[in-house]
Amino acid sequence: MTETIPTQPREGALVHGMYRDGEEIADRKAPKAPIDQMWTKRKFDAKLVNPANRRKLSVIIVGTGLAGAAAAATMGEAGYNVKAFYYQDSARRAHSIAAQGGINAAKNYNDDGDSIYRLFYDTVKGGDYRSRETNVYRLAEVSANIIDQCVAQGVPFAREYGGLLDNRSFGGVQVARTFYAAGQTGQQLLIGAYQALERQVAKGSVTQYQRHEMLELIVVDGRARGIVARDMVTGEIQTHLADAVVLASGGYGNVFFLSTNAMGCNVTATWRAHRKGAYFGNPCYTQIHPTCIPVSGDHQSKLTLMSESLRNDGRIWVPKRAEDCDKDPREIAEEDRDYYLERIYPAFGNLVPRDIASRQAKNMCDEGRGVGPMVGDFRRGVYLDFADAIARLGRAAIEEKYGNLFDMYARITGENPYEVPMRIYPAVHYTMGGLWVDYDLQTSITGLYAAGEANFSDHGANRLGASSLMQCLADGYFVLPNTIRDYLAGGPFDKITEDHPDVVAAKQSVQERIDTLLGINGERSVDSFHRELGHIMWEYCGMERTEEGLLKAIDLIRALRAEFWRNVRVLGGADTLNQSLEKAGRVADFLELGELMCIDALHRRESCGGHFRAESQTEDGEALRHDDEFFYVAAWEFGGTPTGGDTGTPVLHKEPLVYQAIELKQRSYK
C-alpha cells in the first residue's frame, strides 16, 4: 500500500451525507532533489533487474492504445514476459487511433522561446494549478525523446519545405510546439507503437489476447496478481496471473453517453480496480472540447471532434444580434459579427484553453446568439470560419493542412466548409480524472500500475491540447518501464495458482454478475439506461455545476441504478459473442462512477479548469479557485463491498499539492 500520513481518523463524520473524510495521502516516490534532477535520480535509484531474471517475471498489460502498446513493446524488448489484453480485434483499433491534431514536445524547433520549463509551466497553468508539479516536469522533460523515438520508428510527421519537422500551435500556449501528421496524428503514432508491439509478439516476449475484456482484478495478499477476462467470442471466463498488472485502459468520457470517444471506451477496468482498493483521483475533472460538430437531435449515439488544430487558422464568431442568428452567415456583415474570443482574450484569442473556449461558446448560446438549427429551444452552435485564412493563404494551403477534417465535416453535415463557416459546439472529450498513481505510476494497490488516460496523473483540472498523446507515450515508452522495475526487482513473488481462494472468488464474482445481468429479463434496453445517465451527467455535471444540480443528479443516478438492476433487459446468452451483455456490464459500472463524479464535483466548492461551479466565479464570469481550501488531489476510496452491488459511502483521501517551482496565480489569458 501507498504510505499514508495518519493525520485524521480513518472514519470521519459523514460529510454532506455523501462521503467520509479519510487520512491524507502523499506521493513518496518522487525523490528529494531539484525538480530538473528528480527523474534522473529516480531512474538511478530504481532497482535493476538483471536480464536473466527478467524472463522469470510476468506483467499483464490491459490496453494496447498508445500507452499500453508502448509499455508492452518496451517491456517485451527489455525481456519481461508480457501478456497484452484488449477488446478490439486488433491492437491497431484502440481509441488512440482517433487522435487528430498532434503531440506536444519541447524541441523549440521554431526558436520561439520554448523550453522544457515553458512546456512544464504551460501545462501546470493550463491544468489550473491542480496537477502534481513533479509528474508534469518529467512529462515535459521526456517529451523530446518521444519525437525522436517516433521518427526512428518511421512515423510520418508533417515536414516543412526544407525537410524539418513542422509544428503548429494548440490552445493555452503562445509557441508552436505541436508535432502532427495531417489530421491523423494518433493513427500514425499508433501504427508506430503497434509495429513495435508486433515485433515483440513475433519474438515471443509479448502474447496478445484480442477480443478479451478484463472484468475483474485479482488481488492476493494486498498485491495485484492478475485479472479475470472474458473471451468475447466464446464467452469463456478466464483467469490470468502475473507478477504485476498495468491498466492502460483509456478514459471514461462515455459516462456522458454522447462524447467524441470511440463507442467502446468504458471505465470497467479501472472501476473494477477501484472496487478492489485502488483510489480514484479527481473523477469530476472532465474536458469539454470546444470544437465538435453540434448535436443535431435525439437520434445520435456519437459526437465528432473537429480538431483543435483548426483554431490555428479558423476564427470563432457569433452574430452580434440574436435576430441575425438564422441568416446565411455569409450575408452577415463584418461589423455585425462578434469574434468573442479575440474580443475577450486579446492575448490568446482563438487559442485560449479548451475549458475557456467551451464555456464562452455556451455563454454565447445561452445569451440567445447561438447558430444552426433549433435543438429543443436552443441553437447550439458557433461559427468556425476559414474565409480569412483561405483569402490569406489560398485554398490549397488550407486543404493541405486540414483536408481530411474538412472532408469529414462535409460528409457529416452536408455543408462545404470551404464556402460556409463550420458550426461547432462543445462536447465531452477527455477525462483528466482516473486511477490515483504516485510518481512511479503505481496505484494505491501494490503491484497495480496505471498509464495513459486511465490515470489521473498530469493534467490537473484541464488538459491542454496535444498533451494526452505526449503523456500516453511518455508513460508507455519512458516512465513505466523504468519505475515498474523497482517493484519487479523484489520478485518473482510467491507462485499462485488458479485454485487459490482469492483467484477462485474473483472468477466466481464475474460469473455471478453475468448470470445476474442475463437473469433480470426486464423491459428496458441497456442503451436507454446509458442515454438517461448521460443526460443526467451532461445537465448537472457537465460544463457548469451547482450544488443544487449535483444533489439532484445524485438522487436521479441512484434511482436509475436501482431500476437498472431491476428492469434491464440483456438479450442473448453468456457463452457466445454478446454485445448487449458487454454493454450491460460497462453501463452498470458507469452508473456507479457517475455518482462518484457528482460527489467529487459537489465536494469541490471551487471552479477550476473543466470543473466550473456556478457559485464560484469572478465578477467577469471566469473560474474562481480557492487554493486555501482545495489545493489538493481528491483520491477516493471505494466505500462499499468489492463484490456486492452496493457502492457504500466513499472515503476522501486528500493529497495536498506541493509547488516548489511554480508560483500559484489566478489563471489569465487576457
Ligand SMILES: Cc1cc2nc3c(=O)[nH]c(=O)nc-3n(C[C@H](O)[C@H](O)[C@H](O)COP(=O)(O)OP(=O)(O)OC[C@H]3O[C@@H](n4cnc5c(N)ncnc54)[C@H](O)[C@@H]3O)c2cc1C
Ligand atoms: C476524437 C479525438 C481526438 C483526439 N485528438 C488528440 C490529439 O490530437 N492530441 C492528443 O494529445 N490527444 C488527443 N485525443 C486524446 C487521446 O487520443 C487519448 O487520450 C489517448 O489516445 C488515450 O490513449 P490510451 O492509450 O490511454 O487509451 P486508448 O487508446 O483509449 O486505449 C485503451 C485500450 O484499453 C483497452 N481496454 C479498455 N478497457 C479494457 C478492458 N476492460 N479489458 C481489456 N481491454 C480494455 C482497449 O481495448 C484499448 O486497447 C483525442 C481524443 C479523441 C476522442
